[in-house]
Structure formats: C-alpha cells, structure tokens
Amino acid sequence: MQRQSLCSHELAETMTKILIVKPSSLGDIVQALPVASGLKRHWPAAKVHWVAFRPYDELLALHVSLDRVIPIPFRRWNDQRGWVGLLPWLRSLRQENYELVLDLQGLLRSALISFCTRAPRRVGLWTAREAAILFYTERILEPPGLAQEKYLEFLRHLGISPDPYEFGLVPPPVAIAGLEGKAYVVLHPYARWRTKLWPWRFYQELVDLLPEVFFVVVGEGNWFPLRGKNLLDLRFKLPLSQLAAVLSEAQATVSTDSGPAHLSAALGTPTIVLFGATDWRRMRPVGKNVFVEYYAVPCAPCERRRCPQPNPMVCLSGIEPSRVAALLRRLVAQGDGTKTARNRLTRRTLEI
Template sequence: MNILVVKLSAIGDVIHALPVSYAIKETFPDARLTWVVEPPAKELLVDNPYIDDIIVFEKKKFKASLGGFLANFGPFRRRLKAGNFDIALDLQGLGKSAAIAYFSGAPKRFGTCDMREFSDKISKPVRGANRNGHIVERYLDVARAIGCRVDEVRFPVVVSQRDKELVPKILAKAGVPEGASYAVLAVGANWPNKRWPTEYYARLSDWLYGKKIIPVFVGGGAVDESLVAEIDAKAEIPPVNLVGRTSLKQLAEVISGSRIMVGGDTGPVHLAAGLKVPTVMLMGPTDAVRNGPYGQTENAIEVDRSCRYCWKRACPKGLDCLAAIRVEEVQKKIEEIIKKEL
C-alpha cells in the first residue's frame, strides 16, 4: 500500500502532523509513506524512520510566473504519479494541497474536519471524535479513518550524532557552559499578534538569571534578530542569543536539553511540547484547546480579553494582544513547573 501525506505550510503545522507518520507505520509497517512538504520544514522529516520518501513542493517556483508554473508543473505531477498512491491524506485542507492530492492519482483521498478553499470537494473531510479538540488529534483522526490505531502519540524527530556533538559546543560558545541549567525562549512568531512584548521578555530573562537558569533566545530571520536586540537592550544582563544560529535539528537538540520552554504559538514551542519538554505557551488570537502545547495544555496562559481566539494575524483593534499576559503570571507558571521537577 502506498500512502501520500500532504502537509505543507509552517514548521509548527508540520510538527503537529508528525504523529501521523508514526501511526501509519505502527499499523501498516509494510506501507510506503511519502510526504509532500515545503522547503522550510523539510529538515524536520529527514531521517524520520516512518517516512520513506519526501517530495518538496517549492511554491515560489510555481507562483513566480506562468512560465515558472508550466516549467514545474509537469515534473512535479510526474513525481507524484510515480508514487502509485492508493491513499492521499490532505492534512492542509487548502486549494494547493487539494490539487496535490488530486494530481497524485490516489483513488481514496481524506482530509481534516475543517477544510477550506473547496478542498472538501477533492478529499473526504474526516469529522472524527476530536473534531473540536487539539489539532494533533484532528490529524490523527484522519489516520484513524484509514484504519490506523493510535496506541501512542509520537513526534519522530531524529537528530544526527554530529548535531548532538555540535550542540554543546554551540551552547558553550554562546555562553551556556556544559551542564548549566538553561531555559529556551522563542522570541518571535509569524503572526505579530502571537508575540509577547520584548520588555516582558527582558524582565523574564533577568528573573531567570536570578533563579540560576540561563535564558537562551531562539528564532530565525531578520524580525527575530531585531526583537532579540530589543530584549538585549532592555535587559540588565544580556541573555544568550541563538537566533538564526542553529539548524532545525540542532534547535531540537538545544530544546531537548533545556529545563523549560517559553514562547507564543509558534514552531519551536510546539517542537518543545512534542519533545516532552515542559512548555509554557502564551496565547491570545489562538486557543489552547486547538493549538496549545500538546500533552500539557495546562501550561498554556491565555489572555484575559473578550476578543481572544480571533484568529487574526494582527489585532484589528490595534491592541498588543499578548501584553495582557503579565510577567508575574509567567514566572508563577515556571515556578509551578520547576517545583514538580524536584
């Protein structure tokens, strides 16, 4: 049996879908599983023992021009057809993923409960027991629909031995001695509405130092670089800056060795939850029931605003959404988690 999983989009979204690969192979060990992903998240899937092949969908090449689309469509379609897929799982539920599922030629196609852009006309929406629950379980409901049992929810992320050996050196060079206790803080998020104010992070950073826990900021891109620069300027003690200084797999190893993760609804924070690292997620435009840290939603802190769960990238009211979450609330939650460890 040949199975195609289509999950594109952001790193956090792909992390949420990872347990589907394990569920499929747990139930159908002889199945051949192929995953279609966009370039930013491809690294997460490399060396996954439950994925046999990876097809990269380079959206930019298709959107660049009509010529670009025509030049890339044929080879991409042939690559899909070569998989001889029996089943396609569209975990994206958008027009582009629906097209990929359709052109795969799979006679059976299933999607999530909340499909959009007419994708429900291509793949059958699965409205399972968890249709109002966490997004991880909604994806697993799609796997259950093709007969998968889910005895264990596992987020397979395989870090190479080389990266495991490199990470302590990266940390030491940045200011975290081997054996030191440290916390990872995700400074940014794709949505401006999901970012905690930099002055709050600066205060939390200094507080962590006072607890003998080194604050380590992670992220990527120019926006995150500017945010951590603001934090550095506002903090009494400069935090450790690893923004843009690790690969995704190296970041996973950094997170695995941390005492706690703090951040908004963003990829590195979901990665921490998947790795079972204690995770404090700060939430406003999205809700913890659907998007909170999987397996530890009690560690989500949601804003006390009547307009929360708006699902807007930027606040239509002009509010700094997460500014309603006070530093003291986060400190209290971290202390609760630390006490449980002792």
Template sequence: MTTRVLIVRTSSLGDLVHMLPAMSDIARHIPDARIDWIAEESFAEIPAWHPAVAEVIPVAHRRWRKHWWDARTRRERAALRANLGGRRYDVILDMQALMKSVWLVRQAHGVRHGLDWKSAREPLASLFYDVRHRVGFWQPAVLRQRTLAAAAFGYALDGAPDFGLTALTDGVPIDEAAVIMPSASRDDKLWPRDDWQRVFDDLQGRGLALRLLAGNEAERARAQALIQGREGAVVLPRMSLREVAGQLARARLMVGLDSGLTHLCAGLGRPTIGIYKASTPVRTPLEGAAYTASLGERGQSPTARQVLDAIDQALA
C-alpha cells in the same frame, strides 16, 4: 505486502509538527506501510526526522507563487508533476484540505482520502477526494490529524501522542538554560517588554542562562533590545532547523510566543510554555510528553504572573 501511502501536508512548521503523532499511529497500526510525504521545501527536515517516513517529496509553493510563470518555476512544477505521475499509492491522504493541496493530490495515482465538506478549511477541496471523512473542526490540531488518519486506515485511535522524535533527544544532556522565543510572524502576537523582563529575572534567579531565538534581522534587533545589559543572556546566531532543534532538545525549558518552534519544543518532550495573544490555543494547544502550558487567548494575552506560575510547575 507493502501498503504505499502518500501524505500531503506542505506547511507550516507548527502544522507539520502536529502531524507527527499521526505518522506514529499509522506505523503502529499498519506495520507494512511505506509513507511518503509532500512538504514545503523549507520545512522538509521535519517529516524526515520521523522514522516511519520513507521519503519526503519537497514542493516550493511559497517560492513558486512569487514567480509562477518564470521558466525555472515551470520546469520545477513539470518535474514534480512527472515525479508524482509516475507513482501509484494505495492511499493518498490529504491532511491539509486546501485547494493548493488538492492540486498535489490529483497528480498522484491512488485512492484519494480527505476531509468532508463540513470538516475542511476550504470545503471545495472535499469535492476532489474519492473517500471523505468527518472530523470535528474545533478539535485540537494533533487530535484532529490523528483522528483523520485513523478514519482513513480504519483503526481505533488510542494512546498518547508519540511525535517520533526520540532520535533528536535520546541521550542528549540537559543544559541549565532556558530557550526564549520572543518573536512571531505577526506583531500582534508580541508580548510586552516589561512582562518579558519579569520572566527573565525569574529564570536567571533560578540559575538558568537565557538563549533567545531570532529568525531575521528585525527579530534579532528585538531580541537584543530585550536583553540589553543583561549578563548570562545571548541571542543565538542564525541556525538550521536541525540546529535549532538541538538547542530545544537540551533546554531546561522553553518560554515562547505561539510559533512553530514553540510547538516543536513541546513535541521534543521538553517543558514548554506558550504565550497566546492573537490566536486561540483551543485548536493549537501545545502538546508533548513533558509539561506544557498554553496561556492566553485571542485578544487577551496572559499576565506575567500566569507565566511565572507555569514556570514554577514546569520546573517542579
């Protein structure tokens, strides 16, 4: 008999990557589970990559909130409400614990699970669940999500995290190249130019080509400025999320700021070094099957020497 499961976690990119090991756990411990997942439309590819996820139901909160009362937005919200209202699940698990995720949880039929008052980021969300679970707030994100899933389904958490992304990595040849993510969503996460130059010198001295990622024109301009006059370095063109994942899967290693793509690279099992400056790695450290280093702290970025030492270890 199939156990029908609805997962609610809409965004962001890194948060969805952190969710993937919990899906592997559910599939392993509840082998008859059929897992559907509600995710933000721009990140819907990520849950779809996991073999245990049967269907991804896209939601467009980020687009809708800019035009909440437009006719198109109202039609799309009504269509989603009708879609979810026609479904019945054995377990509805809100792994986001925000009021915006509660809005989605309440539209589907089934036993609703989520975090309790002390565990939720927005405690009011806990009032809307049928079953509430206590999960340590300051646990690393991957462990926190795995622990919540284990509590909801009644199994004991065990084993290393499995991101379920082998379809993107199996048989993929590794290039002699380093992928660099020098941009982030906020300027206070940026790392000094001189430090980047020291890292670039080191990587190219090891015979590695440099491939820089950029998501918009401002990021592209910043990346181009960082490699100006440097042979063997390119800024990659704008790509789909899957194409970016392909670049990461082939990389010898990645060095990047605290961003969703840096966490994706770690989840793909490639050596990854993360530079933290405006956030703490306590809650969102890099995790993966290969070497990872989460360097720095809120208000204190790592030195170039620390990053170079991590590169030594990653390539050892």
C-alpha cells in the same frame, strides 16, 4: 462505511506505499506528525512518504516513521518561479504508484497534488477549502476539539487508533558554542501575528528576574535588544534540525503561540505558551508538559491579526513577567521530573 472498513482491512496485508501531503506550516506539521507514526505502526512494511515545502523537509527528515521526504520545488504556493518545474515533479510523484494519499492541507493545490498521483484512495476533509473535496475519493468530517484532532481523524478513518503524543522526532546531537555543558531555558518571542506577541520588554524583565537561569533566545522576526550575562542569543542562526536539537535538550521553553512552541511540546520539553488573540482551548500545543498562560479579557480570543482596542493587546500585556518567572522557576527546580507530568493549564483573570 462498511465498504471503507473492508478496504482498510484488506489493505492491512498489502499496503506498500503511502503519501502524506502536508506542505506547511511548522506548527501544523508538528501536530500532524502522529499520522505518520500511526500509519507505520499499522502497516510496518509500507513506505510512508511526505510532501512538504522547504525548510520543513529538514525537520521531517528527523521522523523515524518516514521513509522519504519529498520537497516541493518552490518555497511557497505563491512562488510563481517554482511552477516551471512542477510538471516533471508531479510526473515523478505519479510514478511512485501510491496506494493511499492523505491530503492533510486541505487546499486546492494540495488536492491537485493528491489527484496527480492517481492513487486509488485519496482522502481529505469535507471542510477542505477552494473546492478541494472534488479531487478526493474519500471525505471525512472534521471533529471538534483541539486542532490536532482533524489530523488524527484520518487515522480513525483508516481503522487506526491514534496516539496524539506519537510525534516520532529524534533530533541529532548538536554542538553549539556557548552551550557546552550548560542547563538552559529557551525563549522564543516571535510569531506571524502581531496579536500573538508578548511585549518585548517583558522578556528582558524575565531574564533579569531569574539570574540563576541561563537563557537561549531563538527565532526569526523583528530584532529587539536582549542583554544579560545569563543569555545566549541564537536568533536567525539555527536551521530547523538544530532548533529541534536545542529545544529537545532544554529545561523548559517559553514561547508565543507559534510553530516552535508546538515543536518544543512535541519533543517532551516543558513548554510555557503565552496566548493572546488565539484560543488556547483549540490551538494549544499537544504534549505531556504544556503550560498555558493567558489573561482573560472579554474580547479574547478574538482571532484577529490586529487589535482594535484603544488599549491594545491587554490580553498579552496582562501576563506579568513575575508570574511566568515563578512558573519557570518551579519547572527548572523540578528538572527532568516534569517529563512525566501531565498537561497543566494556568490562567490569569482580569475582572472588569
């Protein structure tokens, strides 16, 4: 430990180039953004680069502390066509002469990317999967608590005090037809897991309960009808940079446990997150205006992608639209005053 502290101190004056390897996914990348901010704050003269899959490179380009975002030449780890161009790409990484590489992904392939840079310091977690730890020169323990803590631990290992709210995103202004001059609330109804989805009909009920609120629907997933004079449907239409801009200007966001929920919270927008199968105590977004809604049943959180119960997903169907509407009405009424509010947690308990 003394040797590592000495190295961090010595490098404080000489560190010139750092690489962060965190290719995916959206929510994880957002949680890891304070790592780039902390590195730049500690070593302002250093060049900080980030390796990511497309389209996440588009979001990372909005980070004020990143000097370069390097897209991986394929979109997913299992994209076999992309591996053809990987060797020249890896050679180009090696030519950057990074002094420090942080593998925040913790998989064998991300560790191999780190190793191929030939950086003298390659840092990863002891809990990294698929024997990735064999390719690190320094290994750190994953702390308990919020999922974001494992990323902040990289900064602590380097002697840097982390700021969990230092996300560093500055979305550009964007003009979208139908939104000119409007105050609005964003709805994001999608998630990768079925057990994270609030019933579709509840979104229509929410829109109907708040005719005075203008809603913007975003995201990609199974299409379902949503209607109302107080609604603009932007599903399947927004690249990440525009999504960030829309979220940053919203009065509030209502979302499943998903990447856009983390992004909304990181941008300082009051964010209501609807939790079902996943554990809000670990997985909730980090932000100063985060509101968690969940329905406590004995089987939740189960962390399952499919619900085995005879009355499936009561953990989500128990979150009534009227309850969400009441909270949303308060947030909209408070307006920009919620920007300085502290995190809040709300719960709905089912007695069985």
